[in-house]
Structure formats: C-alpha cells, structure tokens
Amino acid sequence: MTEPFYADDVKLEPYWWEAAPRPEPAPAAVPQRIDVAIVGSGYTGLSAALTLARAGRSVIILESGDLGDGASSRNGGGFGPTIKIPFASLSDKVGLDRAKALFLEAHKAQDYQAALIEDEGIACHFEKVGRFTGAIKPKDYEDMAADIAVQRRHLGIEAEMVPRSEQHREVGTDHYHGGRLLHFGGVLHPVLFHQGLLDLALEAGAAVAARNKVTAIAREGAGFKVVSELGTVTAGNVIVATNGYTGKLTPWLRRRIIPIQSQIITTEPMAPQVMDRLIPNRRMLGDTCKLHHYYRPSPDGARLIFGGRAGATEIDDPRASGTHLYYRMTALFPELAGVRITHVWTGYTGYTFDTLPHLGEQDGVHYAGGYCGSGTAMAVYLGHKIALRVLGSPEAACVFDTGRFPTRPLYFGTPWFLPPILMYYGWRDRLRL
Ligand SMILES: Cc1cc2nc3c(=O)[nH]c(=O)nc-3n(C[C@H](O)[C@H](O)[C@H](O)COP(=O)(O)OP(=O)(O)OC[C@H]3O[C@@H](n4cnc5c(N)ncnc54)[C@H](O)[C@@H]3O)c2cc1C
Numbered sequence: 001m002t003e004p005f006y007a008d009d010v011k012l013e014p015y016w017w018e019a020a021p022r023p024e025p026a027p028a029a030v031p032q033r034i035d036v037a038i039v040g041s042g043y044t045g046l047s048a049a050l051t052l053a054r055a056g057r058s059v060i061i062l063e064s065g066d067l068g069d070g071a072s073s074r075n076g077g078g079f080g081p082t083i084k085i086p087f088a089s090l091s092d093k094v095g096l097d098r099a100k101a102l103f104l105e106a107h108k109a110q111d112y113q114a115a116l117i118e119d120e121g122i123a124c125h126f127e128k129v130g131r132f133t134g135a136i137k138p139k140d141y142e143d144m145a146a147d148i149a150v151q152r153r154h155l156g157i158e159a160e161m162v163p164r165s166e167q168h169r170e171v172g173t174d175h176y177h178g179g180r181l182l183h184f185g186g187v188l189h190p191v192l193f194h195q196g197l198l199d200l201a202l203e204a205g206a207a208v209a210a211r212n213k214v215t216a217i218a219r220e221g222a223g224f225k226v227v228s229e230l231g232t233v234t235a236g237n238v239i240v241a242t243n244g245y246t247g248k249l250t251p252w253l254r255r256r257i258i259p260i261q262s263q264i265i266t267t268e269p270m271a272p273q274v275m276d277r278l279i280p281n282r283r284m285l286g287d288t289c290k291l292h293h294y295y296r297p298s299p300d301g302a303r304l305i306f307g308g309r310a311g312a313t314e315i316d317d318p319r320a321s322g323t324h325l326y327y328r329m330t331a332l333f334p335e336l337a338g339v340r341i342t343h344v345w346t347g348y349t350g351y352t353f354d355t356l357p358h359l360g361e362q363d364g365v366h367y368a369g370g371y372c373g374s375g376t377a378m379a380v381y382l383g384h385k386i387a388l389r390v391l392g393s394p395e396a397a398c399v400f401d402t403g404r405f406p407t408r409p410l411y412f413g414t415p416w417f418l419p420p421i422l423m424y425y426g427w428r429d430r431l432r433l
C-alpha cells in the first residue's frame with residue numbers, strides 16, 4: 001500500500017462488517033424436497049423467504065458465498081423510493097399515468113421497508129433524515145427544480161430546492177450549484193438490516209445453505225431439480241434473487257441484468273466539528289454526476305462513507321478504485337486532504353436496459369432484480385412481492401411485473417459496451433457538460 005492516505009491496517013472489505021461480521025455458515029444439509037428454493041441471500045432472497053415461511057411454506061436459501069455476500073452487505077445504506085429516471089423524463093417516455101404508477105409503487109416499497117423495520121424492531125440505525133442531491137452545473141439545478149415541481153403536482157412529494165447561496169446548510173462544499181432536498185428517504189446500517197432480516201427469516205422457519213453455489217436448475221415434473229454444491233433439492237418453485245451477481249445459471253436473466261461495479265471508501269474517525277461542517281444534517285447525499293457519488297456519515301457520525309463509480313472499467317483491486325474515490329472526495333471536501341482511509345471495498349449493482357426494476361417468471365422460474373443501484377428498499381419489497389406471486393396471492397400485483405424485460409442484441413451478460421460510455425460520462429462530468 002503506497003498511497004499515504006491509506007491507514008496502515010486498511011481493510012479491503014466493508015466497514016459495515018465490523019458491526020456485524022459475516023456469520024460463519026453452520027454445516028447445512030440440502031433437503032431432498034422443499035416447497036421453494038431461493039437462489040441468493042441478499043435482501044431480495046431473505047425478504048421472499050420471510051414472506052413464504054410465514055405463509056407456511058418450506059423454504060431454503062442457497063447462497064454461493066457467505067450469507068449476504070453480495071450488494072446487500074456492501075451498499076451505502078441510503079434508502080428511498082428511488083427510481084433512477086427523473087419523473088418528467090419517465091412520463092414523456094411511458095405516459096403520465098404509468099409514470100405515476102411506477103413512482104407511487106416505489107414510495108410503497110419505501111413504506112413497506114419502513115414498516116418492516118419498525119414493526120419487527122430491527123435495530124439497524126434506520127434514520128428518516130432525507131436526501132440531498134448537489135447539482136454539478138446550473139442546468140442540473142434547473143432540471144431538478146422543474147422535476148420536483150411536477151412531482152409535487154402529481155405525487156404530492158415533500159421536497160425543496162436549496163440555492164447555491166444556502167447550500168452550506170446541507171453540505172460543506174462550494175462544488176455544487178445548489179441542490180435538491182427530499183424530505184423522505186434516509187440512511188440505515190445495511191448489514192445490521194440484513195442481519196435483522198436474516199434472523200426473522202430463520203425464526204419463521206427458513207433454512208439456509210451458504211458457500212453453496214447453485215449450478216443448475218432443471219424442470220422435473222411439475223417442479224424443479226435445483227443442483228448445488230452441497231446437494232440437489234427438488235423444489236415446487238424456484239426464485240432467483242441474484243441481481244448484480246446473476247451468472248451463467250440463468251442465461252435469460254443474465255441477458256437482462258447489467259452488472260455494474262460500485263466502490264466505497266470510509267475515512268478514519270474525525271472530530272464532530274468536521275462532520276458538522278461537511279454534513280450538518282447527517283443526511284444521505286449524492287450529486288448529479290453521470291458517474292454519480294453518494295456519501296453519508298457513519299451511524300456514529302464520526303466517519304465519512306463515500307461511494308461512486310471509480311472509473312470506466314471494472315477495477316479488480318479495491319485499493320486502485322479507492323485511490324480514485326479519495327481524490328474525488330478531497331476535490332469535493334478539500335479540508336479532508338490528509339485524512340486516512342480505513343476501509344475500501346467494491347460490489348456489483350444490477351442495472352437494466354430500461355432503468356427500471358423487474359420481477360416476473362421465465363420458464364416457470366421466478367425472479368426479482370434490476371434495482372439499478374437503489375435496492376435497499378426496492379429489493380425488500382420486490383422480494384416480498386415475488387413471494388406473493390409464488391403463493392398465488394391477489395396482493396402479488398405490482399407495476400414492475402410487466403411481462404416485458406428488455407435486453408439488447410449481442411448482450412449475453414458481459415457489458416462490453418460500458419467502458420466507452422462510462423469514459424464519455426466521466427469526461428462530461430469533469431467538464432461539467
Ligand atoms: C457499492 C454499492 C453501494 C450501493 N449503495 C446503495 C445505496 O446506498 N442505496 C440503495 O438503495 N442501494 C444501494 N446499492 C444497491 C443495493 O445494495 C442492491 O440493489 C441490493 O442489495 C440488491 O439485493 P439483492 O438481494 O437483490 O442482491 P445481492 O445482495 O447482490 O445478492 C445476490 C446474491 O446472489 C448470490 N448468488 C449469485 N449467483 C449464485 C448462485 N449461482 N448460487 C448461489 N448464490 C448465488 C450472490 O453471491 C449474492 O449474495 C448499492 C450497491 C453496491 C454494490
């Protein structure tokens with residue numbers, strides 16, 4: 001480690017794992033028969049397991065890594081009713097009524113997550129502190145102002161614009177041209193949340209088998225034969241909840257989910273006065289960069305957790321991506337020059353070609369995913385919805401269940417087209433075009 005800003009004992013794994021180390025998987029046997037087999041132990045898989053187990057179904061979650069090894073233990077912990085496309089643009093594309101339905105259901109996703117955390121008493125530093133997005137150029141400020149005016153009219157959201165002259169009440173930088181403040185959404189501790197969901201699913205009777213990659217899913221009679229490293233189970237139904245980690249197991253889904261890396265660094269603890277200046281209201285923050293950044297204080301308020309897409313290509317060495325992020329963080333907050341980085345890590349988000357999440361069924365296999373980097377609430381909600389779909393419940397209806405999940409010719413799961421696009425976006429961000 002040559003860069004002086006890395007702490008001597010910098011950890012190349014999520015800061016979150018300190019509060020909730022990944023559980024050592026107990027020796028697990030894969031049963032011969034099960035009602036539902038779920039592939040993937042992130043928020044989607046756990047939420048689906050919880051709903052199914054509480055409805056009396058026998059369930060097993062099969063996970064190739066440690067439990068929650070994917071994005072669900074690696075994310076920034078921001079939550080909200082986030083759909084990546086601005087409401088006005090989505091409305092132009094799909095019509096006002098459909099755009100309203102999509103956004104309103106995204107709000108339901110946030111409400112579902114909040115009710116689950118509050119009703120079940122999941123201790124995960126869940127704070128409804130809102131979200132501020134800094135505009136990197138004046139036009140972004142105007143566009144966000146226009147968008148929230150339309151959203152206020154059609155969705156009744158609570159939001160306001162903060163002009164550049166007042167932005168220090170939200171963020172200690174002069175980098176932005178003002179920003180948008182949403183009075184909803186907020187922050188949580190992603191791994192304590194994952195742990196809480198896991199505990200609920202286990203209490204409800206779900207079984208788990210970690211470090212156990214699923215290698216094949218094949219039709220067998222009215223059900224499926226699910227082959228995994230620890231054994232083969234005959235399942236009445238299968239849910240695939242692999243999102244940004246979707247692989248060759250499910251070629252159809254792999255052609256529809258685009259894995260995109262995102263990286264995060266965490267600073268050493270800082271004096272409270274520093275955070276008072278940087279993020280006075282302790283919110284989730286982001287910006288309008290095409291390769292956007294997201295950041296927040298740690299739950300104890302002492303550290304800055306700063307994430308984003310470090311470069312145009314995937315970077316295998318977290319230290320290299322951490323270096324890019326460090327320079328972006330200190331460009332935003334020059335007073336952090338010299339602060340040491342204690343943790344740096346990466347994870348995969350799952351994007352889609354229409355920038356919307358999806359759930360549904362293909363060849364009898366159920367799936368939910370494609371949260372486009374905003375899944376802490378949506379994954380929990382769509383996990384619940386896909387479980388209701390398996391149960392045949394009338395409450396399974398969901399606007400993200402469209403029956404149409406777009407792909408592109410020549411896309412088979414390796415996003416070869418991303419580097420030039422991301423390089424172009426990075427260039428535009430630097431020039432603020
Ligand atoms: C760095 C980063 C920052 C993020 N920040 C935010 C944020 O601040 N706010 C927000 O809302 N969202 C954020 N996200 C997105 C959010 O974390 C995800 O949308 C969400 O966690 C997806 O949950 P999931 O259960 O669908 O998938 P995951 O949690 O990724 O789980 C998928 C699991 O499937 C397993 N798997 C794959 N193939 C197999 C197989 N063959 N057999 C067995 N298991 C398999 C994987 O090992 C993995 O554990 C971020 C993501 C990343 C990577």
